[in-house]
Amino acid sequence: MTTDRKQEQREEARAEDPASGPLTTDQGVAVDHTDDSLAAGERGPTLMEDFHFREKLTHFDHERIPERVVHARGAGAYGYFEPYESCAEFTRAAFLQDPSVRTPVFVRFSTVQGPKGSADTVRDVRGFATKFYTSEGNYDLVGNNFPVFFIQDGIKFPDFVHAVKPEPDTDMPTGASAHDTLWDFVSLQPETLHAIMWLMSDRAIPRSYRMMQGFGVHTFRFVNEAGRGTFVKFHWKPKLGAHSLVWDEAQECQGRDPDFNRRDLWDAIEAGEYPEWELGVQLVPEEDEFAFDFDLLDATKIIPEEQVPVRPIGRMVLNRNPDNFFAETEQVAFHTANVVPGIDFTNDPLLQARNFSYLDTQLIRLGGPNFTQIPVNRPIAPVRTNQRDGYHQSRIHRGTNYSENSLGAGCPAVSGADGHAYTHYAERVDGAKIRRRSPSFQDHYSQAALFWHSMADWEKEHIVSAFRFELGKVNALAVRARTVEELTHVNTELAQEVARGVGVPVPDGGQEPGPHKSASPALSLEALPGDGSIRTRQIAVLVTDGVDAAQVTSVREALAAEGAIVEAIAPTDGEVTGADGEKYQVDRALPTVAAVLYDAVLVPGGPVGTPAVAQDPDAVRFVRDAYRHGKPVGALGSGVGVLTPVVPDGVRVSAQTGSVVADQGVVTDPAPGAAGEEFVREFTRAVAAHRHWDRPQVRI
Ligand code: HDD
Numbered sequence: 001m002t003t004d005r006k007q008e009q010r011e012e013a014r015a016e017d018p019a020s021g022p023l024t025t026d027q028g029v030a031v032d033h034t035d036d037s038l039a040a041g042e043r044g045p046t047l048m049e050d051f052h053f054r055e056k057l058t059h060f061d062h063e064r065i066p067e068r069v070v071h072a073r074g075a076g077a078y079g080y081f082e083p084y085e086s087c088a089e090f091t092r093a094a095f096l097q098d099p100s101v102r103t104p105v106f107v108r109f110s111t112v113q114g115p116k117g118s119a120d121t122v123r124d125v126r127g128f129a130t131k132f133y134t135s136e137g138n139y140d141l142v143g144n145n146f147p148v149f150f151i152q153d154g155i156k157f158p159d160f161v162h163a164v165k166p167e168p169d170t171d172m173p174t175g176a177s178a179h180d181t182l183w184d185f186v187s188l189q190p191e192t193l194h195a196i197m198w199l200m201s202d203r204a205i206p207r208s209y210r211m212m213q214g215f216g217v218h219t220f221r222f223v224n225e226a227g228r229g230t231f232v233k234f235h236w237k238p239k240l241g242a243h244s245l246v247w248d249e250a251q252e253c254q255g256r257d258p259d260f261n262r263r264d265l266w267d268a269i270e271a272g273e274y275p276e277w278e279l280g281v282q283l284v285p286e287e288d289e290f291a292f293d294f295d296l297l298d299a300t301k302i303i304p305e306e307q308v309p310v311r312p313i314g315r316m317v318l319n320r321n322p323d324n325f326f327a328e329t330e331q332v333a334f335h336t337a338n339v340v341p342g343i344d345f346t347n348d349p350l351l352q353a354r355n356f357s358y359l360d361t362q363l364i365r366l367g368g369p370n371f372t373q374i375p376v377n378r379p380i381a382p383v384r385t386n387q388r389d390g391y392h393q394s395r396i397h398r399g400t401n402y403s404e405n406s407l408g409a410g411c412p413a414v415s416g417a418d419g420h421a422y423t424h425y426a427e428r429v430d431g432a433k434i435r436r437r438s439p440s441f442q443d444h445y446s447q448a449a450l451f452w453h454s455m456a457d458w459e460k461e462h463i464v465s466a467f468r469f470e471l472g473k474v475n476a477l478a479v480r481a482r483t484v485e486e487l488t489h490v491n492t493e494l495a496q497e498v499a500r501g502v503g504v505p506v507p508d509g510g511q512e513p514g515p516h517k518s519a520s521p522a523l524s525l526e527a528l529p530g531d532g533s534i535r536t537r538q539i540a541v542l543v544t545d546g547v548d549a550a551q552v553t554s555v556r557e558a559l560a561a562e563g564a565i566v567e568a569i570a571p572t573d574g575e576v577t578g579a580d581g582e583k584y585q586v587d588r589a590l591p592t593v594a595a596v597l598y599d600a601v602l603v604p605g606g607p608v609g610t611p612a613v614a615q616d617p618d619a620v621r622f623v624r625d626a627y628r629h630g631k632p633v634g635a636l637g638s639g640v641g642v643l644t645p646v647v648p649d650g651v652r653v654s655a656q657t658g659s660v661v662a663d664q665g666v667v668t669d670p671a672p673g674a675a676g677e678e679f680v681r682e683f684t685r686a687v688a689a690h691r692h693w694d695r696p697q698v699r700i
Helices: 003-016 053-059 152-164 180-188 190-200 246-257 260-270 325-330 348-365 444-453 457-472 476-489 492-501 547-562 619-628 637-643 678-688
Strands: 074-083 103-111 127-136 137-144 221-225 229-238 277-287 312-320 538-542 565-570 575-577 583-585 600-603 633-634 661-663 666-669
Touching: 074 127, 074 260, 074 325, 103 277, 103 312, 103 583, 137 229, 137 583, 152 180, 152 348, 180 190, 180 476, 190 457, 190 476, 246 457, 246 619, 457 476, 457 492, 476 492, 538 547, 538 619, 547 565, 547 633, 547 678, 600 619, 600 637, 600 678, 619 637, 633 637, 633 678, 637 666, 661 678, 666 678
Parallel strands: 538 565, 538 600, 600 633, 633 666
Antiparallel strands: 074 103, 074 312, 103 127, 127 137, 221 229, 229 277, 277 312, 575 583, 661 666
């Protein structure tokens, strides 16, 4: 957020509080002085009658609440949802009927493993929780950016979380899955393998919360006015497409800017670049419940989009940042059991467990049963209950507090059959009490294999590299070997490549699940390129004294006109003097930034490209890192000289003045002076493609 925006916010806050006058105590008593304690004499003891001192310190001592037991690290924003058309055929949920009605939302994105203060760009699942403040009450779609989960029955959630969280003796590692207990758990629980494939893919290191998918994971149930049920799975598809970092870059980002994704979301909304997702549903008629070779109740399975297409039903736009992180993002409470009429559950054992857990955990985290009265959790629909008292009860209820009653004219009365009340879907259930997994949940390898076969070659390469990194950090060699053995049931090539990297015997393999069925192209990141724009992409332009300022200005204006954010980076902050003697404002000093914080790098002409600067290790490293992370790299005029030693053979760089060469994301034009249209067009195209994985010496 820019400083003046923060200042604006402060002024807005003051304007909203007309009585914004003197500092007071919590009791509203004006305070004359808050920098010195009340004492007996200037050098005497502090007096206990100093109620201002005591209240101020006591409140401070009690500011922290328990962080979430998982998903502690997050970022949130407000926005709205609007349906494209009525979904009355499938559901009577009011917010899915009228395209002219916008439903307010609050979304919180999160990582899972790390504590509240951990870094954003860790390898992890990302939470994608949406609270719809609908006219019929709050509906929470509490999803992730993976469509599957690690376990099938929620009773194992404590075991899974204990295994992935820091080890109980050392409390290490923070924000990481690369350690013995997780892989011990995984190597003994084949049901985890499908989600593990997603965790080892680039899906687990999203470039931006704005550029990642979201999934409800479970099969839920739509119920229409006539009471007919339809199975439904929810999908969020980002307008900007799904894009990721590479692991080498993500690790450096953790240090350079632990708030990388949080900042990206905040700044985009502040700049009016409102992120947008399309809500889609996969619909399965109840009569088709058993038409699949997997169980719809199994949260470790997807319905391949090629089997049941995703039907777009609306869009969500996030357009307002919270005013206060603790009050809103930290205190927001999502719960899978917060549903509205027309949306119901299935007997998915993971969902059933979640329907217990969220309320349970929020009671302790938010200090009792009245957390729904915290503004961010408050429905816009009227609330009328007979629930009373409890910590932080802020409602002053009048009248009766029981049902039935006559003294309160029977109010609040149950809605009865008028159709507005929530009625649970009358699914017929029967069965002997049993503690046993359904046989229909037993196939743990086919969809892990499906995911592998759906990957582009570069994605497979990244997955192998991730497994090698993760298992390379596992000390227990038997756990490494057992995990590799498990991978032979997914794909022999994968298992053998991983084994070669982690020093365990290379398995013979051949235990894949039968002749492989076709892949699901929708699972590759290549299926979600986005809108082809370069909006909000961060581009670094390396400048120094003597730079060809006309060139920088021309290309900077052209890229900014396409919505990119272009920053001039120089060895020191302040200004540089262009070759024309004019001053040129620097945005960032090189020591305060790094290539990993940018999507592309441009090296203009002037002394930047002269041998003296080309030997500047920081500038050369900046360009080299960008190249090695597969990012677009451009050079103009003598700036081409900085690229030449960085770009390996096999990538063409322009040598003749006047000819623009664009090859594998490297765009060069040695011509001096303002950037030509062709260069701008080619460089913009290279930036729109995000990354260029197939070029030589990309470091993943
Ligand atoms: Fe969970 C938080 C998503 C399985 C129990 N979960 C939490 C959050 C998200 C998810 C996005 C953070 C919400 C926020 O931002 O405040 N969880 C999922 C998904 C799952 C999943 C998509 C699998 C499909 N979760 C899961 C299981 C259990 C829980 C199986 C327990 C049986 N989840 C919790 C929790 C949390 C939570 C412990 C911690 C903080 C909170 O609820 O409010 O109750």
